[in-house]
Amino acid sequence: MSRMSRGDRRDAIVAAAVAVAVRKGLASTTVRDVASEMGTSSGLIHHYFESMDDVLAAAFKRVASQDLTASGRQMVAAETPLAALKVFFRTYAPADKDWSFQLWLDAWAEAARRPAVRAISRQLNLEWQGLLEGVIRAGVADGTFTCAEPAAAAWRILSLLDGLALQVIAHGTTIGRDDVIAWTTGAAERELGLPDGALAARCARRGRARGTSPRPGPPGA
Amino acid sequence: MSRMSRGDRRDAIVAAAVAVAVRKGLASTTVRDVASEMGTSSGLIHHYFESMDDVLAAAFKRVASQDLTASGRQMVAAETPLAALKVFFRTYAPADKDWSFQLWLDAWAEAARRPAVRAISRQLNLEWQGLLEGVIRAGVADGTFTCAEPAAAAWRILSLLDGLALQVIAHGTTIGRDDVIAWTTGAAERELGLPDGALAARCARRGRARGTSPRPGPPGA
DNA sequence: TCGCGGATTGGACGGATGCGCAATATCGTC
DNA sequence: GACGATATTGCGCATCCGTCCAATCCGCGA
Numbered sequence A, B: 001m002s003r004m005s006r007g008d009r010r011d012a013i014v015a016a017a018v019a020v021a022v023r024k025g026l027a028s029t030t031v032r033d034v035a036s037e038m039g040t041s042s043g044l045i046h047h048y049f050e051s052m053d054d055v056l057a058a059a060f061k062r063v064a065s066q067d068l069t070a071s072g073r074q075m076v077a078a079e080t081p082l083a084a085l086k087v088f089f090r091t092y093a094p095a096d097k098d099w100s101f102q103l104w105l106d107a108w109a110e111a112a113r114r115p116a117v118r119a120i121s122r123q124l125n126l127e128w129q130g131l132l133e134g135v136i137r138a139g140v141a142d143g144t145f146t147c148a149e150p151a152a153a154a155w156r157i158l159s160l161l162d163g164l165a166l167q168v169i170a171h172g173t174t175i176g177r178d179d180v181i182a183w184t185t186g187a188a189e190r191e192l193g194l195p196d197g198a199l200a201a202r203c204a205r206r207g208r209a210r211g212t213s214p215r216p217g218p219p220g221a
Numbered sequence C: 001t002c003g004c005g006g007a008t009t010g011g012a013c014g015g016a017t018g019c020g021c022a023a024t025a026t027c028g029t030c
Numbered sequence D: 001g002a003c004g005a006t007a008t009t010g011c012g013c014a015t016c017c018g019t020c021c022a023a024t025c026c027g028c029g030a
Helices: A006-024 A031-037 A043-046 A051-078 A081-092 A099-111 A115-141 A150-172 A179-193 B006-024 B031-037 B042-048 B052-077 B080-094 B101-109 B117-142 B150-171 B179-189
Strands: none
Touching: A006 A031, A006 A051, A031 A043, A031 A051, A031 A099, A031 B031, A051 A099, A051 A115, A081 A150, A081 B042, A081 B101, A099 A150, A099 B101, A099 B150, A115 A150, A115 A179, A115 B150, A115 B179, A150 A179, A150 B101, A150 B117, A150 B150, A150 B179, A179 B150, B006 B042, B006 B101, B031 B042, B031 B052, B031 B150, B052 B101, B052 B117, B080 B117, B080 B150, B080 B179, B101 B117, B101 B150, B101 B179, B117 B150, B117 B179, B150 B179
């Protein structure tokens, strides 16, 4: 394998780990898998990472924080809190075979036994909640929302979305993405004192930020 | 190991698998673990189960359906739909180190790759939703609840609870069991047209049906 | 052009994995 | 008491695991 600078190689390893984790699941991703995915030797992985736990945590972080920043960028770019909220639902609700959300399921399950994974998962969950809470506070400030407890409301909306999306990803046919969006936006409208349908309006279609491509992009810049 | 009838031995294997899965996680439970847990040989497990997938599915089913029937029994025994709903929240909300809910996390993550686990997980989730929907319909019928879509409302309440509980179990300190119950009951009150605090009243204390003991009970009748 | 340091290799290590099979032990039944 | 059925054993098989390390290769500065 051609030589690379320390940072580039780390990136390449993480990217390969993501590709494998998407295919086989976080818990079943092995050092050899990652090495053969990028056509190098297994020893190389341990030259850059202390343990497999760290590799998996980095892989999960790469995917999850990419989703978070992409969504966050779109949300802060929105002109009104209402528009930002619509962006949130559009980008967060998973598609049918959303490998990105499947990684979340893997991470939550692994969190109990892998400290590095738990730390990342917890931090990113907190950041999502903070992002949503910020939008709610902005909406309350400018009068579009009515909400007594922005922090709690953010947790409720986020968790409802997680719980419903989980059914879609884990079980497939139980409920669908459209149900997830419709039910969550409905709950959010009540949560924020919005009229019925204020959020529902045609935000269920197209242009997702996650799960669009079945394969992660190539590593490096 | 002393001889047992075909049914008893199957039960014993499943019980041992539960004990190991609680300790090590569903995904990391191996044939040898189960065998040594009950002091027998690994060949015995393969004599009773086609594959490890089936063993894990049976182990998960044992725990999860036990919770479901215990909770269901208490709910139908309740005198009013409101009381039944309180039982639901009290029994479903997980404690801090709830191994039973951790198994749900494991199952949801494994569902994508283990058909037998997926089938059980999906079925039990549907049964929980059906149980809750039945209570809501009963409450609507006798006038205590107001709800246009009992099925959707049941999914929302259940999923909100799952999403919040997930944070407690996977991340520990992010939010607590009290938050989970308070926020979910609050959402349920709005969902079912109940006055504030109708459900909250002191249902957060004591007497859980799940996660009470750190170890599963013995097999057999 | 040489040498050095770091990137990279590839396999050794002890142990674990699911699964399958021949051998054995122990029962109920005649 | 002997027999047949079957529950149970214990190990073999091929493959995999994470970790570790000596050897090798290569590019860059001198």
